[in-house]
Amino acid sequence: MDLGLAGATAVVVGGGRGMGLATARCLAEDGAKVAVVGRTAEALSRAAAELTGCGSPDAIGIVADVRDGEQVDSAFAELAQRWGDALNVLVNTVGPDVRGDFESLTDDQWRTAVEDGVLGMVRCVRSALPLLRNASWARIVNFSAQSTQRQSATLPAYTAAKAMVTSVSKNLSLSLAADEILVNVVSPGSIASEALTGWAEAIGVDGSDPYRLMDAITEHFGHPAHLPRAGLPSEIGPVAAFLASRRNSYMTGANINVDGGSDFT
Template identity: 75%
Template sequence: MDLGLRDATAVVAGGARGMGLATARCLADDGARVALIGRTRSVLDDAVADLLDRGAPEAVGLVADTGDEDRVQRVFAELGDRWNGRLNILVNAVGPTVRGSFDELSDADWRRAVDEGAMGMVHCVRAALPLLRAAEWARIVNFSAHSTQRQSVILPAYTAAKAMVTSISKNLSLLLARDEILVNVVSPGSISSEALVGWAESVGVDGTDPYALMSAIDEHFGHPAHLPRAGSPEEIGPVVAFLASRRNSYMTGANINVDGGSDFT
């Protein structure tokens, strides 16, 4: 399907690896010019090279911690100069790295989870809005998580931050409807991310085997999917790309579960 992205401009915050990179690849494959925001120059450079090797018309990597609002503002100002003051797509794929049970978490842990998982998204949307409003069409897609609907005792801070993302996104969809800027949320389930694969290996499971990984998730957390395997980042990217595209013309305020099947309503 042609998503209507040729010559569109797109920013993927957290786009240098995992689900963010998978999304950036889908956008680039359809002809979008893509900017990646990440913390590590070497990782960004590798991701940019990957996109250019795939034939992306333009790819650029910009170093920023999305929790640093001043830096985020400078990054989007630079992109505004580069792209004539217009931006079509903003994808926020940055997630909190905080893990631990409620009893283990300090106030600093909670603040870091919110800064990484929610305020970074707020900073990016705030900085991008003038560019999005100036474009002929615009979309925002934010990453939440299925753990907001299926709790885990080791992820209370992570889940709280992601729940903030979902709530803020719903409010943004209402606010920006008057500008015809569509705002949606994707909630991935058990995806073979670096973090999840690393956890599996820490409990003696081959995390690169999606069936073994799902069995471990079932055993340790009681959170199996209907499908008997974990998902891959490449199964998230196309969903986000559609939501971010011109082909999505009437869906806004939605929270899309991509989780291998669940009982969520």
Template identity: 75%
Template sequence: MDLGLRDAKAVVVGGSRGMGRASAQCLADDGARVAVIARSQAQLDDVIADLARRGSPDAVGLVADVTDAAQVEAAFAELARRWGGELNILVNAVGPNVRGGFEDLNDDQWQQAIGVGAMAMVRCVRAALPLLRQAQWARIVNFSASSTKRQGASLVAYTAAKSMVTSVSKNLSLSLAPDEILVNVVSPGSVASEGLVSWAKSVGVDGDDPYRLMEAITEHFGHPAHLPRAGLPEEVGPVVAFLASRRNSYMTGANVNVDGGTDFS
């Protein structure tokens, strides 16, 4: 299916690894011009070379700490300079890595979870909106998490941050509808991200095996999917690419589960 992404201008925040990278790859595969914002220049160099091979020859990598508003604004100002002040697609794939029960977390850890997991998205949308409004068509796709619907005691700060992403995105889908800027959320379930694989290895499980990974998730968190394995980042990327594309022309305010089957909420 042609998603209508040829020469579209797309930014993936947190696109240097995991599901963000898989999303950037899918956009490049369909001919989009892709920029990636991340903290590590080394990771950016690797992903930009990969995106160029895939079909985005002028792929751009920008280093920015998305918890710093000034750095976010500078990154989008640089994109405006390079791309003529227009942007079609913004994907926010950054997530916090804060684990612990309610009584275990201090204020700094809560601030980190909200700052990375939610406020980073707010800053990036705010900086991108003037560019999105200049384009003939525009889409925003934000990453939430299925754990906002299936809570785990050790993910209280993480799910709080992701719940804020979902709520703000729903509000944006309403407020930006007159501009025909479509805003949707993807909620991955147990996907073999670097963080989840690393956790599995820390408890003696081969996290590179998606079946063993799901067994560990079931044992430790009690959150099995209907499918007997964990998901893979490359299974999330195509969903993001569709939501970000011109093919998606009437879907906004949706929260799309990519979770191996849990429920329909």
């Protein structure tokens, strides 16, 4: 389906790998200019080359740590210089890597969860807003997690940070409605990301097999899906790309589960 993205400008924060790269790929295939932002220059360079091959004109990787406000501001200033002072799409996929049960988590780990999982997104939205407001149409898509609706005893800090992302996004959908900037959330379930497959390999499970991966998730976290396998990053990208596109013209403030089936909440 033509998403109406030809000639649009898009930034995917955390777009160097995983679900971020899968989203960036979908935007590129529809003809958008795509910039991927992250901390690892090598991954971003590879991603930009891949996106160019997918059809993105002037794809670019920009190194910036979203924990540093000055680096975030510089990244969007660089984009404005390169593409002009309008931006159509901002996608935030970065999340915290903080695990442990409630009693074992330290104050520093809680702070890290909020810093990495929430404030980075806040900084990116804040820096991008002037450019988004200058565009003839604009969309923001933030990544939360389905675990905010199905709790895990080993992920309280991660889940709390993701719940904050959902809440801030809902507020933005209201406050930016007058500007007709649509803001939505994607909440992935058990997706075979590098983090999840790495966890599986560490406990002796073949993380490349989505069926065995789901078996391990069910055993260790008690979170089975209706489908008998874990999802793939490539199954998240099209959903995020639709929400980021002109084809999505009246959906804002929504939280979309992509989780292989779960109880509605």
